[in-house]
Amino acid sequence: MDITHSQHGSVRIIELKGRMDAVTAPLFDKAFAEAATPDASDFVIQLNGLEYISSAGLRSILMVAKQVKARSGRLILTGLTDEVREVFHLSGFHTILRICDTKEAALAELA
Amino acid sequence: MIRVEHLCKRFGDLMVLKDINAEIRRGQVISIIGPSGTGKSTFLRCLNLLDQPSGGRIEIDGEDILAPKANVPALRRRMGTVFQSFNLFSHLTVLENLTIGPIRLLGKPPAQAATTGLELLRMVGLAEKAHSLPDEISGGQKQRVAIARCLSMEPEIILIDEPISALDPTMVSEVLAVIRRLARQGMTMAIVTHEMEFARDVSTRVFYLDEGLIYEEGPPERIFDHPQRQRDRDFIGKVRSLSYHVTTADYDPYALVGKIEGFCEKHLIPHRIAHAAQLLAEEVLGVLLTPLAPPRAVPTGQIVASSALAGTASTGPPLTVKVTASPAPSGPTHPDIELVLAFSEKQRSLEPRLDGAGPPGNPLETANLPDDFALNLIRHYAADIGYERVGERNRLRMRVQSIAGREAVAPIPLVRQCGAGLGGGHELDSATDGDPTEPDRFGRLARRTPATGMTPHQRLSS
Ligand SMILES: Nc1ncnc2c1ncn2[C@@H]1O[C@H](COP(=O)(O)OP(=O)(O)OP(=O)(O)O)[C@@H](O)[C@H]1O
Ligand SMILES: [Mg+2]
Numbered sequence: 263m264d265i266t267h268s269q270h271g272s273v274r275i276i277e278l279k280g281r282m283d284a285v286t287a288p289l290f291d292k293a294f295a296e297a298a299t300p301d302a303s304d305f306v307i308q309l310n311g312l313e314y315i316s317s318a319g320l321r322s323i324l325m326v327a328k329q330v331k332a333r334s335g336r337l338i339l340t341g342l343t344d345e346v347r348e349v350f351h352l353s354g355f356h357t358i359l360r361i362c363d364t365k366e367a368a369l370a371e372l373a
Numbered sequence: 374m375i376r377v378e379h380l381c382k383r384f385g386d387l388m389v390l391k392d393i394n395a396e397i398r399r400g401q402v403i404s405i406i407g408p409s410g411t412g413k414s415t416f417l418r419c420l421n422l423l424d425q426p427s428g429g430r431i432e433i434d435g436e437d438i439l440a441p442k443a444n445v446p447a448l449r450r451r452m453g454t455v456f457q458s459f460n461l462f463s464h465l466t467v468l469e470n471l472t473i474g475p476i477r478l479l480g481k482p483p484a485q486a487a488t489t490g491l492e493l494l495r496m497v498g499l500a501e502k503a504h505s506l507p508d509e510i511s512g513g514q515k516q517r518v519a520i521a522r523c524l525s526m527e528p529e530i531i532l533i534d535e536p537i538s539a540l541d542p543t544m545v546s547e548v549l550a551v552i553r554r555l556a557r558q559g560m561t562m563a564i565v566t567h568e569m570e571f572a573r574d575v576s577t578r579v580f581y582l583d584e585g586l587i588y589e590e591g592p593p594e595r596i597f598d599h600p601q602r603q604r605d606r607d608f609i610g611k612v613r614s615l616s617y618h619v620t621t622a623d624y625d626p627y628a629l630v631g632k633i634e635g636f637c638e639k640h641l642i643p644h645r646i647a648h649a650a651q652l653l654a655e656e657v658l659g660v661l662l663t664p665l666a667p668p669r670a671v672p673t674g675q676i677v678a679s680s681a682l683a684g685t686a687s688t689g690p691p692l693t694v695k696v697t698a699s700p701a702p703s704g705p706t707h708p709d710i711e712l713v714l715a716f717s718e719k720q721r722s723l724e725p726r727l728d729g730a731g732p733p734g735n736p737l738e739t740a741n742l743p744d745d746f747a748l749n750l751i752r753h754y755a756a757d758i759g760y761e762r763v764g765e766r767n768r769l770r771m772r773v774q775s776i777a778g779r780e781a782v783a784p785i786p787l788v789r790q791c792g793a794g795l796g797g798g799h800e801l802d803s804a805t806d807g808d809p810t811e812p813d814r815f816g817r818l819a820r821r822t823p824a825t826g827m828t829p830h831q832r833l834s835s
Contacts, residue, residue, distance in 0.1 A: 283655055285626055314648065316655045317746035345648050352753045353746055 264311070265293045273304045273372050275365065279311030282319030290319070294326050303335030306368045310341030315349050327359055336360070338368040374399045374530065374561060375420065380429035381585075382412070382419055389415050391585030393429070397530065402556045403563045404572035404593070407582035408608060413565040416582065417532045420563070421452045450478065453528030457535045459519040461507040467518050468494065468503040471525045479526065486525075493521040497551045513544025517551050530561040538567065549575075569609065573597050581605040610717040613640060619710040622662045629654060633714060637723075640716050646723055649754040649773045653725045654712060656747045657769060661710050661729045663740045725755070726770040728763075735760040736767055 263286035264279040274297040330337040338360045350356050362368040380393040389412040397403055405413050418424040422445055431438050438448045461470050471490035475481040494500045497517040502510055516536055523531055537545045549571050556575050566572050572579060579596040581589040589605050600606040615636040617629055630651055637647035710729040755771035
């Protein structure tokens, strides 16, 4: 899995590409911990390039969502591929996480 | 007519036939099927002593043909053989090929042998080729001549080994038609063939040979429509498989993914099925590598994560009890898990099978998982999940949700949209009821968790 960070205003953007499985999910945890500096509250996780997510990935994303909530921030996931969308849906994630089609829409919402 | 007991045959160190027991009665047509190299040809060659058996007993009408005093040439003459290579005499005409045996070996007068020979050629549809040389006729015609020649020796049983495998496909039907006709006339035959349709409609009994044994035998309807054992099920369903052995919790998932992808590409399995197979492999391996729930009693006030599987009705209200902690994870110390991905060309279905050593119990029910994500994914992507205890091992098999058909995945209509929450986003601690009318599509293990598919303690409100 490839992970890239960027920042747009105060919004931290993490982009994930490839496979998020039992081996790579901890890399995402680590990347989030790095991005979540004390001043950061809003996050966009871009998933256009994520072609696979397993329960380990779901667990990581849920942990991140809890951490964002704990710091009273906002989290938006964008660009779900069909595979990821299916897994999200059947795990109920689409009802508890904010999901937008594009990064631009997410940033507009957080602005 | 023929009784075989404990027949074995080895070539040097190679034990090809271990313990064959079989009976062939007069008028029966036996098809012998099985994977390549399992000894089908060897079995036929042992029957007429072209190969000397290493042990066991073969009786013809009660006479032991392996006894030192047995009259082998006479016994052999009672069995005709038609093998893949036709072995016609190329310098003799078609008709002469049919008369030479009866004249020389059976002492028939030449005129009578010629009359019978022509009749037989007529029966196989080749009377007009009587005076042609073998090189002047086609492969299918040669094979029919070979059958007629075999019949000219008036055998009591005919042993046929892959009569069409050397033939051009266009000639297959003419040869099979001749064999069908012999079957209808009540000729006793043992036929080794890879043509399953032919075996099904021509034979009275089928022997499925594998692992040096007659692994399964029975009437064709049973063998083809209800094969009892995994190996012949796979063979008959034209199953190709990939296997992967996991001996450590730190197995290399990318090696496994690479293999699954390669396998799926090779068999033109659609991407979404390949994706589901990867997920199932990862999730089920994850479950098998998770320690069992500790045997000690669950302290009151706690509900273990697997309770959703263990009997909570899916229609019941969502649980609100918080699970405090799960024991430190440490998987089985020496995992020994065999993962097989079996693809049936015939049914276009893909079956992951996992087989692991461990104490009795369905791992999907006994594993001490931190949450239900893995089980939800497994239940969604797999159909017909079956569990079986075999020896010291637990076996799970499932089918990846249909390869044909299932277009868009039916969204599971369990969740109501919720109002705003979480900084303008969605509410994280929504709890909604499942739809009690939703039919159960996951079979026995199909108790879906209520509401969002998550156990309550996973909700962010906790
Ligand atoms: N004369 C021989 N010497 C040594 N090994 C042999 C001999 N004949 C056969 N074998 C071995 O015995 C095994 C069974 O061979 P056999 O030809 O009986 O298989 P089969 O079931 O007829 O296979 P196929 O479907 O490919 O014809 C093979 O491993 C083969 O290599
Ligand atoms: Mg053979």
